[in-house]
Amino acid sequence: MTEQAGDPRADELITSHMPLVGHIVRETMGRVPSHVSRDDLTSAGLTALVQAAQAYDAERGVPFERYAATRIRGAILDELRSVDWASRSVRRRARDLEETRTRLAGALGRTPTVAEVATASGLSVEEVTANDEDVSRAQVLSLQGSTTASLDELVPTRAPSPEQLLEHQERLTYLMEAITELPERLRTVVQDYFFAERPMADIAADLGVTDSRISQMRAEALVLLRDALNSALDPALVKPSSKPNGCASRRREAYFAAVAARHADGSRRAPATPALDAAG
Structure with missing residues (x-):
């Protein structure tokens, strides 16, 4: 039976397989130029995961992880192929800027700021920023070995309708907005564990808590994300x-309202102060 929108089984497939997106993105980033945007690949991978969860049919006998991994890899490859190549002048300037950054980093002992790179290069901050943005849109023409088989070879698929695509995109948008509105410490756990694939012990050390507390925070975050969607x-x-009148219930409702407000606003602003107090 194919999962339907709003089916809690589909939501569970999405949340429990978010680490798969992070793994495939990290694997891909090791094969592409450094200027490729990790965020763009992650967004494409999450979109594919949502679509896979909605379209998955267990009766076909294909494990969901295998089905989703194939769709995620295909979506990431499509994302890499969909972006226009930067011009030769943009790539040449990008190489020069990278050399300048490397030289400054060695001299300063830290990552140089855009202003410092601009000054050392004889360019304006706007020119450096524009070049970085152009390069981030550069297309990767070849990604040999990124997939071992075509989608059709592994599982039969049905192309989603325009309405389904819109619905899937809306769910992905809500998911990303819900992650952004999580309390800071819960958001850190989600981003570090699921997307950066950091060991739980490292996250615990950074936050000054135990491994078991990180596990609790991860579970709490997933419940909040599911309920927000x-x-x-x-x-x-x-x-x-x-306890509808309790503090925890009010904080949860405030979180839902913050996610809804962010979605209604529709702007790509910087992460706002989370609606819930930081956990941990």
Whole structure:
């Protein structure tokens, strides 16, 4: 049976396989030029994961992880091929700027600022920034070995309708907004564990807590993310709080409201102060 939008089984497939996106993106980043945007690849991979969860049919006998991994790799490859190559002058300037950054980093003992790179290069800050943006859009023409088989060879798929694509994109947008609105420490756990694939012990050391506390925070974050998506897209799936007037319930409702407000705003602003107090 194919999973349907709002099906809690599909939401569980999404949240439990987010590490798979991080793994494939990290694997891909090791094969492409350094200027390729990790965020763009992650976004493409998450979109594919959402679509895979919605379209997955267990009766076909294909494990979900294998099915999703193939779609994620295909989406990332499509993303790499969809971006226009930067001009030769842009790439030449990018090489010069990279050399300048390396030289400054060695002299300063830290990563130089854009202003410092601009001054050392005889360029304006705007020119350096524009070149970086141009390079980040450069297309990777060849990605040999990034996939071992075509999608059709592994599993039969059905192309989603325009309505389904819009629905999938909306769910992905809500997911990313919900991650952004998590309390700072929960957001750090989600980003470091699922996307950066950092060991739990390292995250615990950074946050000054135990490994078991990180595990608890991870579980808490996943529940919040699931409920935030359901609150926005299918409120009937949100379980009512046992203490609707309690502090925890009010913080949760404030979090849902913050996610909804961010979605309504639609702007790509910097992460706002989370609606919930930092956990941990």
